[in-house]
Amino acid sequence: MIDEFLAGGLTDVEEAVRKAAAAEIVPRFRQLAADEIVEKNGPHDLVTVADRLAEEHLTAALTALLPGSVVVGEEAVHADPRILLSLGGDAPVWIVDPVDGTRQFVQGDPGFATLVCLAHRGELLASWTYAPALDLMAVARRGGGAVLNGTPLRCGVPEPGRDLEVATSHFDFTDDEQKRVLATLLTDGVAPRPCGSAGLEYLHVAQGSLDAVAFSWENPWDHAAGLLLVAEAGGASATVAGEPFRVTGGNTLPFSAARDETTLRHILGLLASAG
Template sequence: MLDERSVGSLAGTVEEIIRHAAAAEIMPRFRKLAADQVAEKRGPHDLVTIADRSAEEYLSAALTDILPGSVVVGEEAVHADPGVYDALRGDVAVWIIDPIDGTRPFVQGEAGFCTLVALAHRGEVLASWTYAPALGEMATAIRGRGARLNGTPLQSGSPTPGATLEVATSHPDYTTPEQKRSLLRLKVDGMNTRPCAGSAGLEYVAIARGDLDATAFCWENAWDHAAGLLLVTEAGGAQTTVSGRPFRIEGGNELPLAAARDADTAARVRKLLAGV
């Protein structure tokens, strides 16, 4: 049975596995990718590289080995077989993996990418790891036991009263007309919005450390959000979908999804997105 103690006993080993995957499969290819090592999945803005595939293969094998009976829902595995996603609705422990969150920055030789891993059971995210190897940052969270960045406790804090809120959003090019209308409601006095820099995981780290006030995202792939949302909430922040319900990793959420440094900010962003 998975509980705080058993998850905590795995945490250090998981971190070592993630660091090894990055050192062996990702960083040797950083700024050294050949043209034939990059491919499009659903279009020119949705890329996959040999590093994505190799890292996910390594992580999948290593993580299921340390937790017998567990399964993997990884971005590249789901792309190959969408039915893999159904494991999030089952009864077994699930490793949720995004081998390179921010593949576009990775391909462009920018440091703003990370590896995301979360451990979930019966729809609840129990632990998460966000590793940005080019930045030398490892953010971790265990449900009920707080969040850390490079071993130091994280506290998101609250925005300064009266200060302009900084909010990262989905890029308008990747949203439906209805979602565009929701995001446009954030363009009010006291709120400054900008598109996500390329890695949702690193935007969540920015919230957890108090460098960003909120996010508003319009897609629900579990591998992009599971790790970061736990990190934010364990750092003292909050998250909600536009319906007012918490984000569900198994899907079926009413979007956009908001995360913020504190509950009041999350509620303010949600109300604007909902137009209430």
């Protein structure tokens, strides 16, 4: 069933993602009222009416496209963490972040995206990264490559002699221990900076405009789409323990995704040096 869907349903998913954004996100961009923005776990962790309605829209549309599938969405999991258990079940799972980069969305910054990834028993099968305000749609299929607005994506390799540009977990979302580990990247030959939308940072790696990312949290909706995108564009990823990142959780953190294996090993080696 899943193989048949992957053979002919990717365009339908892309259309569903575009429709959800057009209906629930784009009309509210730079139009949010104060009562449409709520703090979840602190002043930097925001949710808006656009997040909730877009996730509801996508949940209905995606499960209709693939009967028997379930959705693990950021907002649904916030309401009921038990939904995460679906990632290890037998049903196909849509991993959804309706507005990745909610803070940017609230601030009127176009650097936000809708992220969707189809997974089955922990394996990432296809992903969609859509930045409606930037008119960017990146699609990846396991074993089938990655494209951005229809053009093939390739990570390439960093230019020799140039500092490696690395987007890291934003300091607003890290504790003291995570800051200590990420500080190992403050060294010669590496130029770290705080990340914006995680999904768009993965896209930058897949495009070859960013050398790597290094993240200290494992929410699957932030990473699933981007990890498959980078992999299908020729990049590499692993946790600091040298293991593949698991969307089902329980990863040794932090982890990194990079344009090539050499860059990945260098970044992971620095992170591991924190002990």
